[in-house]
Amino acid sequence: MPQPAIQSPEWWRDRLYDALCKRTAATNVFDDYYECEHRLPHLHERAREPFKRLLRMSRANYCELVVDAFVGRLEVAGFQPDAEGGSDDEAWSLWQDNNLDGGSQLAFLEAAIRGNAYLMVEPDRGGFRITPEHPTQVIVVYRPDAPGVPAAALKLWLDDWTARLCCTVYLPDRIYKFDAPEPKTGGKPVWGRRQVAGEEWGGRNVLGEVPFGELANRPRMLKPGASELRSVIGIQDRINKTIADRMMTQEAAAFPGKWATGLEIPVDENGQEIEPFDVAVNKILIAEDPGAKFGQFTAADLTGYLKAKEADVHDIAAITSTPPHYLLGSMVNLSAEALKAAEAGLIHKIYQRRRFLEEGLERTMRLAGIASSQARIVWKSPEWRTEGELVDALVKMSSLGVPREVLWERWGATPQEIERWRLMNEEALTRAMDDDLAAGYGPKPDPVDPTVEEVGQ
Structure with missing residues (x-):
């Protein structure tokens, strides 16, 4: 079968499909571990089946805690159009219309688990529709001569209504749609053109760019x-x-075994030994033989297992910058300073990861027509403080002359709330000035100097 021409729609389809399948296979293990579908611990084959129930019970899912501790503090609060403050109402309306408060959280979660996720922008009834896209269904590749500039993208999904595999190739100027019967396991799909009623195959890409913003988690060069x-x-x-x-x-x-000596063990009619005692907490062992002796073995010491597990949990905390008390569940007489120090690594990691997530979010908003070069994304603070600590810090900042709008932002207000409060303050000040004028407390006219003769006299 002849190979498609380089950079033809078919060439991009096959290339991106293979890359997507390869990446999905590599990242499925991370998804399994987040969902507590861990590999069962190794045991000898003879012991594996009898202890399978215990093996399933041994899975303690620290992977979920690591991801949730990070993603739980990623939240977009709003958009600011320029360095002078205010709020970008157009950008925020688009964000809300597309339910991206929840949609962005879904994308952040998948990016933390699999390494990346996507936001797709599509023209829709005179506006734009933005949807979070799963990294097993979308892949974007970039120009080798211009890193960061998307060259092409593929969106892949299984239409379970028709049992057909569908894909769409996005190029900066054109969009090509294909489908194929669902291939057998390990088989390659046999693609054909997917015709959509009312659409030309290979239609024009009205955005003029690959319509995806990639949310990458800790990428490297x-x-x-x-x-x-x-x-x-x-x-x-x-x-585990x-x-x-x-x-x-x-x-x-774990339970101490009992032993007895100097006893004659009875047997049944078949010559099988009969257990002479029914041991229980409410029963006493009695033997008539004066030479009989009873005792018990020492119970197994589990301390070593508990310490080994705790050491491994500390390793997870150190490697992932997750506060140890999140994983160990122990908070004994910790001061506010100690808690803040324990969370410092997590806070630093969040600030670091957000820089790369912002790139994908900003590209998404630009594709949707929010193209202000000075626009910036405002995040909610990842730091958790008590109300008293926060207010005390803001009062001290105010005494240093920090503007009120900056204090509101540090308090955690969204750009929309800050703009509304600013307008409310201006209205309150205007009403107060009007009330003063009405009460006669306003500025008085200058007094007339009697020594100055009127003009014309």
């Missing part, structure tokens, strides 16, 4: 975004193994 769980999976497996070993030890030796 010449490398795409990476999962927050990339360095955690091995430690998670160690924790430790828990499995502890549970098997509990099953076999």
Whole structure:
């Protein structure tokens, strides 16, 4: 079968489809670990089946905590059009109309788990529709001679109504649609042109650009975004193994075994020994033989397992900058300063990750017609403080002459709230001045100097 011409729609389709499948296979493991579908701890084959129930119970999902601690503090508060403050009502209306308060959180979560996610921009009834796109369904590639400039994109999905695999290739100038029967496992799809009623195949891309903003989590030069769980999976497996070993030890030796000597063991009519005692907490062991002795073995010590697990959890906290008390659930007499110090690494990581997420968000808004060169995204503060601490800090900043609008922003108000409060202050000041004038407290006319003769006299 002849190969399609380089940079033809078919060439881009095949190239991007292969890249998407490869990336999906590589990142599925991160999704499994977030969903607590961990690999079962290793055991000898003979022991694996009898202890399978315990192995399933041994999965303690720290991966979910690592991701949620990070994503839970990523929240867009609004948009500012320029350095002078105010709010970008057009951008915020577009954001709200497309339900991106929740949609952006979905995209941030997938980016943290799999390394990247996407926002797609489409013209819609005179406006724009923005939708979060899953990284197993969308891939964007960039020009090799101009990093950061999208060259093409592919969106792939399975239409379960028709059992057909569908894809769309997006180029800066054209859009090409294909479909194929759902391929067998491991098989390659046999693509054909997908005709849509009322549309020309290979229609014009009215945006003039690849219509995706990529939300990349901790990308590197010449490398795409990476999962927050990339360095955690091995430690998670160690924790699961430790828990499995502890549970098997509990099953076999956590309760002290009893022993007896100097007894004649009775047998049944078949010659099988009969257990002479029914041991329970409310029963006493009695033997008539004066030489009988009773005792019990020492119960297994589980301290080593508990310490090993705690050490592995501390490794996760150190590697991912997740506060240890999030993972260990222990907060004993921690001062506000100690809590802030424990969260400093997480806060720094959030500020670092947001820089790259902003690039994708800003590109998305530009594609949707919000093209102010000075526009910036306003995030909610990732730092958690008590109301008293925050107010005290703002009062001290006010005494240094910091503008009121800046204090409101530091308090956590959105640009829309700051603009509304500013207008309310101006209206209150205008009413106060009008009331003063009405009461006679306003400025008085200058008095007439009697020594100055009137003009014309």
